[in-house]
Amino acid sequence: MDWDKLRIFHAVADAGSLTHAGDSLHLSQSAVSRQIRALEESLGTTLFPRHARGLILTEQGELLFDATSTMAKKLDAAAARIRDSEEEVFGELKVTTTTGFGTLWLAPRLGKLYERYPDLNIDLMLEERVLDLPMRQARRT
């Protein structure tokens, strides 16, 4: 089963017509029609009565629409939480390392890290000696 067809179906059931759903999905009416037909075939059932003026869900359609509504809701909530969780990474990060390692390995990778977490303040300290970590000179402030 292709889950993306469920997304299409949900839009159609929500919009009440293939045409309107196609607009909001940026898809042609025929594309939506084919997706729905394929979904119906994979489920072995009819989701919408044939040829109604405004589409009405069958009993099976209602069942599926309940499911896709929950799915859409869960997905939105999760996406929102994911976005939030990314913003949680901030503050200062103090890093100490040897010059060679810092230059050759670390520096090229810091760009991506900073790109992902703009609120992260990175303090890179390059020295030839290795800091004594138990002394807590390298810590998150």
Place this chain on the structure above:
Amino acid sequence: MDWDKLRIFHAVADAGSLTHAGDSLHLSQSAVSRQIRALEESLGTTLFPRHARGLILTEQGELLFDATSTMAKKLDAAAARIRDSEEEVFGELKVTTTTGFGTLWLAPRLGKLYERYPDLNIDLMLEERVLDLPMRQARRT
């Protein structure tokens, strides 16, 4: 957002590796890899740490996995209920109509109906006169 990628993601998180997920999805490992990458890009986050021996979910991955688990569960339940609801149609259906209509319009369509509901027993009575419906001669037995 392509919902089908969520299905792939769910299989991967469930299996714990791209390779194993590919097996159960009947997809190659590289295909799965690309789907996951595309999903990560569309979400702007990282779902799995790079290059771990057995894949481990990031915090965002856990969030998404919660959602897809619920989605998969809802979908399965709905699909089961849909299958059940189809089996509810059974019994005998007594149909009366004029010969012309029955032959030209109705008969070709009964095949599909019977195909969908094998438990439905159709009793087709062709007559030239129209039955008097209020007399309850056409009823569901």
Place this chain on the structure above:
DNA sequence: GCAACTTACGGCGGTCGTAAGGATG
């Protein structure tokens, strides 16, 4: 007749699988 859905068809985009490259334990 109009508005909506279905279906046929040609074209293009996307995804697949294979295979080679790089990383990890």
Place this chain on the structure above:
DNA sequence: CATCCTTACGACCGCCGTAAGTTGC
């Protein structure tokens, strides 16, 4: 060193959009 993931590449499948046909009101 074995296993897993990533990436490059060529090919193919499938889906899209257009447009014509059909149905219901």
